[in-house]
Amino acid sequence: IFPYESYIVMFGHFYGGFVQVVDKESGAIVCSGIPRGRGPGELVGAEFADLNPQTGTMTIVDGDTHQILSFNIDDFIAGRFKAARKPAAPFTYQVFELDREHTLHDHLVTYVSTMYGVPDRLSVLRKDGTKTAVYNEFPIMDTVRNRNFIIYQQRRASLSPDRTKLAMGTVMQHTYFETFDIGKTHIAPRSQQLHSGPVDYSQRWPFEKCTGGFLSVYAGNELVVAATDDFTEKADRKIYNNLCVFDWDGHPIKRIRMEGCKSIPALCLDSDGRTVYAVMKADNDFYYFARTEI
Helix, strand or coil: CEEECCEEEEEEEECCEEEEEEECCCCCEEEEECCECCCCCCECCCCCEEEECCCCEEEEEECCCCEEEEEEHHHHHHCCCCCEEEECCCCEEEEEECCCCEEEEEECCCCCCCCCCCCCCEEEEECCCCEEEEECCCCCCCCCCCHHHHHHCCEEEEECCCCCEEEEEECCCCCEEEEEEECCCCEEEEEEEECCCCCCCCCCCCCCCCCCCEEEEEECCCCEEEEECCCCCCCCCCCECEEEEECCCCCEEEEEECCCEEEEEEEEECCCCCEEEEEEEECCCCEEEEEEEC
């Protein structure tokens, strides 16, 4: 979810489509759209989205059709929705608009050779497809057991509203929290922190003793907010009800346990730097739109 002026823009699976806009104060639905399908302005299947608050451009990767869908959120709210489509490069996972001429691409991590070669982990592309920056390092380099694929096939990444910093947290096994400085011609690691204990690799998923991870991550300009587990080693412990705050050097600043909440699948930090909006799954299995202060 994303703060945008007086709205919260939500991306997910709703009855009215993939995108829903709600009022910040009341939580009332303002509009919704983008139905499931293969036609113009439709999506088949997508996991993540990006909203550039500077341009109002929303970008979604349709993993099923390998297309990148982009549109202006102001037009969407005004009922003048018109989306542009272009092919996505192989293994494209997320796309973030840096400005109108450059995009940051997060690729599905794999070391298995394919007809397309090995994808870059992160890359910056100009509108004409020219790469201007590439980053291919990891906190661990393990190509034998393909450990990076297992860890990074599920992660949450968010680009700051000023479009200069990227935060990424992994969901399972080793819980890595990484931050990067991003520019048109550079991707530079800022911090790499491990926020959980060891994992028993003698067992295999889903029976291995997975430590808790990051269920959602949102990058603000000054801070990063995330929803995490308790970072215990209990195999049956999968309650992501901890609202955590990090600085951009990867240091944890605050943790708030949201009682009566099973998980926080989506959250964002408002432009005031202290108001958090979130979608929370309560103990009764209902989902609520919530607001709190950090």
